[in-house]
Every structure is written in structure tokens, then in C-alpha cells.
Amino acid sequence: GNSVTQMEGPVTLSEEAFLTINCTYTATGYPSLFWYVQYPGEGLQLLLKATKADDKGSNKGFEATYRKETTSFHLEKGSVQVSDSAVYFCAYNFNKFYFGSGTKLNVKP
Amino acid sequence: EADIYQTPRYLVIGTGKKITLECSQTMGHDKMYWYQQDPGMELHLIHYSYGVNSTEKGDLSSESTVSRIRTEHFPLTLESARPSHTSQYLCASSEYGRGTNTEAFFGQGTRLTVV
Numbered sequence A: 001g002n003s004v005t006q007m008e009g010p011v012t013l014s015e016e017a018f019l020t021i022n023c024t025y026t027a028t029g030y031p032s033l034f035w036y037v038q039y040p041g042e043g044l045q046l047l048l049k050a051t052k053a054d055d056k057g058s059n060k061g062f063e064a065t066y067r068k069e070t071t072s073f074h075l076e077k078g079s080v081q082v083s084d085s086a087v088y089f090c091a092y093n094f095n096k097f098y099f100g101s102g103t104k105l106n107v108k109p
Numbered sequence B: 001e002a003d004i005y006q007t008p009r010y011l012v013i014g015t016g017k018k019i020t021l022e023c024s025q026t027m028g029h030d031k032m033y034w035y036q037q038d039p040g041m042e043l044h045l046i047h048y049s050y051g052v053n054s055t056e057k058g059d060l061s062s063e064s065t066v067s068r069i070r071t072e073h074f075p076l077t078l079e080s081a082r083p084s085h086t087s088q089y090l091c092a093s094s095e096y097g098r099g100t101n102t103e104a105f106f107g108q109g110t111r112l113t114v115v
Helices: none
Strands: A003-006 A011-014 A019-021 A023-026 A033-038 A044-050 A056-059 A062-065 A075-077 A086-094 A096-099 A103-108 B004-007 B010-013 B019-025 B031-037 B043-049 B076-078 B087-094 B110-114
Touching: A003 A086, A003 A096, A011 A019, A019 A103, A023 A033, A023 A086, A033 A062, A044 A062, A096 B043, B004 B087, B010 B019, B019 B031, B019 B087, B019 B110
Parallel strands: A011 A103, B010 B110
Antiparallel strands: A003 A023, A019 A075, A033 A044, A033 A086, A044 A056, A056 A062, A062 A075, A086 A096, A086 A103, B004 B019, B019 B076, B031 B043, B031 B087, B087 B110
């Protein structure tokens, strides 16, 4: 069936550390893939997306590459900031949206 | 910036009261959604709509109801609120018929507390 699996959190990092949040998906075909971010008390915002295999989405220093072979879309950032503390959701759209369960990131000064 | 709005942002209400959570979007999107978000952060689809006069139940059973009389408006109603309805409710919208590329736009959410 269709699903998105994300690494469980919370993830706690020091400022300027490297971030990876793993995401794998099971889908029919090759849908576009999304990362959303939810800051405390807010709704979800689109962070980045990739529409086809080998595409790299990027925004605000975050990157994710659409890997068809491994059905993955891992989120990375080279140097996190305290302001990146939020919940991150991996997702795709195939007639409806499939979201991962969310990964909470805490960045300490 | 997304043009989708939810009101109220916060609501504390007594058991048994009827409530309506409002959601409006100005993007002309046909598809609209309601999600319930539990404290563990996971999103649960409770209702969606393909357009005017279309409403469907989502993956998570909910005692709430929705209506879609106008494209831009997708209110959610609870006839008799109970403490188990306490949650964060998120409304979203997206274009319809553009395949898998289309993204969802979310409102800021309504945090409902039933006492």
C-alpha cells in the first residue's frame, strides 16, 4: 500500500551540526515528493519538493534528492540553527496526500 | 505566503456545545482537506472535498461534519463537543487535476480544547 516512513524523533543537535532526517516511501508510480515544516503553534509550510527521479529540491539551506532506486527522499542540512527547531514531515500526493509521522528537531545553542 | 485562513486560532468550549471551525482560501483551489493532529504530531485526514457539493470522509473516523457550498469555504462542525475532541485541527487546500505535482497549502490551525 501507499505510505511514508520517517525516522522517529526527537532529534537533538547542537547549532552548526549536520542534519539528516530519513524518509522512505511506498507508492504506485513516481509521484512528486515534498518536505513540509511545522513551527510551534503553526500550520505546515512547504519546505522543498522534487518532481522526478534524481531531482534535488532545496530551500533555506535544506536539500533532499529524489532517489527512485531506494525510494527515499532524505532531508539534509549542513549547518542547523536554533531557528530550524520544528517538526518536519515527508509527504507525497497520489489522489490524496500521504504524510510521514513527523520528526521533531531540537537545535540547542 | 499561503492564502488559507482558519478561525478561530484557539477555542476553549464546554462539553455539549456546538462549534464550527472556519476555513477559507482565496486561491481558487478545488480540493480542500481537514486534518486532525494529535499531540504525537501525526496528521490524520478526517474529511476532504473535490469541489462544491462534494464531501468525503477521510481515513480517521470523526464525529464532525463538513460542508462545501462555496469553493473558497470548507467549515467543520461538531454538533456536541466532547473532551475527546480536544486536538489541533488543520485545514488545507490544493489544486485538482494537475497530477502528483501539486502541493498542499495549510492554514495556521485551530487548537480546540473541550472542558
